[in-house]
Amino acid sequence: MDGYEAMQKAYQSILAHDFDQAIAWFKQAVKACPDNAEYHYRLSISCMRSSRLTEASIHARRAAELEPDDDTYRSHYERVRAREHVAQAQNYLEEGRDRAYFSILLLKQAVELDPLSTDAYLLLGMAYADVDDYRSALRAISEVLRLEPDHSLAIRLKQEYEQQLHQYTTSSTKFEKSEGK
Template sequence: MSPEDYVRQAYRCILRSDFAEAILCFEAAISESPGDAEVRYRCSITYARNGRLDKAIEHALAAVALDGSKPEYTLHLQHLQALTLVHEAKGLLEAEGKGSKNPYRPITLLKEAVMLDPLNGDAYVWLALAYSRMNEHLQAIAALKEVISLHPDDAGLRQLMKDLQKSLQKYMQ
């Protein structure tokens, strides 16, 4: 089969929600035409939808390396990198009671995630929580204001804002 045939087959698999088979088709297309940035990009998206960030980033990096002129490739790569940073920061925050060496590391990771993907709401929420844990409530509120501007109708975010404001008031007393 030609690379185009494999890509068509991959999309048929995606329409059937058979993402594992779609990935195999994309990988076959890449084997036939390893220099095709578009196929790498599409394969990366499918890996990401399947929760395989490691492989998604591998193919996104390849797509950017092959054709750095397409902004969608770069934006996709940045989005994936931000997801990875948020995941790492969440792990550090959840393991916080187990003797974290650098309590500011999650904040650093989350700030980098926000820079890479300013539309990543999870990054802002986790950044707010990380700041709050460090008793940096003003920064927590600022981070939460950013995500509320992205999701103005989210009642959970508004409740979190009220909780952070209460924490700030208690801290100020």
């Protein structure tokens, strides 16, 4: 079977909501035509949608290498890398507060790679809050709300972080006054 036929089978599988089978067909297309950037790109998209980020990254990178002047392939690879950073940052945050700084670094890279990633901004806000940097947390959450004004979790976190910042600045002011006496 040639690459074109395998691609057609992959699209049929997608229409039938059989995404694992679609990935298998996309892999067949890549195997038949390993230097076809479009095949790698389509496989990467399906892998990303199925949370197979490592595979998605490999094929997104390959598509971008095969067609370095193609903005679609390059920007897709950046989005995949951003998702990888978000996933890794989330793992760090689950390990505890002492890993929050690693998360912040990864999430800053993620938003540079994909400035439309509400997940990256949301997690960045949460990571900043974990280290009591509520001003930065609010900036990140505000970015989520700029991208998605009705994001319910971001709305709730914004209120929470505004309260935390107010409490922090109020207690800092009281401490500074008591130290000055």
